[in-house]
Amino acid sequence: MQVWARLICLQPVMRAIEQHVPHSTERLIDLGSGYGLVSALTALRRDCIVIGIEASPPRLAIARHATTGHILNVSFQQGDIAQISLPSSDVVLLVDVLCLFTGDAQAHVLENCADSLCSGGALLIKDNTTTPRWKYKYTHLEERVKLWMGTYGVRAQAQPNYRTPDAWRQLITNANLSIEEERFIRSIAPYPGVIYLCRK
Template sequence: MESPLHPIHLKVQDAYGRIASLGESCSGSQSSCCGGARADEIAQGVGYSEVELAILPQGANLGLSCGNPTVFAELKEGEVVLDLGSGAGLDVFLAAQRVGPGGRAIGVDMTPGMLAKARRHAAEFHRRTGLDNVVFHQGQIEAIPLPSASVDVVISNCVLNLSPDQPQVWKEIARVLKPGGRVSISDMVLLRPLPDAVRKSVEALVGCIAGAALLDDLKGMVSGAGLVDPSFMPKGEAVEAMLPLNDPMTAHLLGLLPDGSRPSDFITSLIVSARKPA
């Protein structure tokens, strides 16, 4: 039986449910991790190409990214890929094309509205590409609804910071990976602690900022889960794409940060790579 939702889960599920059903942002913002009309602009700013975006079903890209984990995952034909917090299916559909008909791309998300959207997109993806290698499951990333040692690669895009128990998420990642399996995760990471006002802001939480871990803490989670050969690649340019100066979320954050500071002084986008020992 699935565990009851944590209060943070409930806040996140409510916000992302609204995004799925109405296409609105989590706080009136147009920034990434909140969605909005700038979806393609944001996606290109954080690392997606026009070619990748063009093949996607309409609406699969909601502008919720802070990087492009499929680029760094080095996916191969025939592999099984798991996307944690798969949303409307953006990275699942890109991964499905890379692993081909002999592989499989699996999405896990806890928000029913997002899952319904992704499953509708899957039908369109099949019509466009002929591929029938995607599946979406409802579940919490702290208790992934898959068997142990069942996937070759775990990807995720700006989702782990939303979890109330990030060390447990990393343990679950290690559990579902096959020996020798690998991780390619894009997420927001703190360069230094946030002021209390930002940490307590629901808008900043759902905007992928208040829940971000400190870099040293993240490194401890990865090693604590038993993963090896970690790599942490900052993608600072993604923050500029996600939080331009005219963005309502940027204005909200600037009102909570010390005078003269910017969001990029506290937070960055990071590509995290690691593998499970063979």
């Protein structure tokens, strides 16, 4: 059920990947890859090497179990994306991950992403923002409950760090990345999602 629900929520992300990740991509890194859904779906649609990096061992085990021997161009590594140096790549994905970090750590992760991207490479960020207000309040509460329950199996702060659109833009541009597109996800789902396509 959880995976099916996640698959529905991920549709706008998969459309953005379809649109913005070129077929010529050689290597794509999915940071905080969770159960590996985005990594696996992307690997099925592109010939490139896809590497998911995830901190939670149980999530990593499920991602590996679901893909090993079936999808040959995807692999998963354990790592804390705030600590490790990232392999170089053409595309980096950060899907619903940045909000789990403090402001300083968010800035550090983005600087790491910018360093790992080859010239002209793309960073695709999907996260939540603070408008519309009712969606923000609902999502904030849901995420707080998940964090309190230890859903992600990694040490994280007690509250999600969702930013206003202005604050997201500032964070991204401070990491020397330019924003090529900002797309607010308009759907009946109660999540105030926003997608940024950024370039080095």
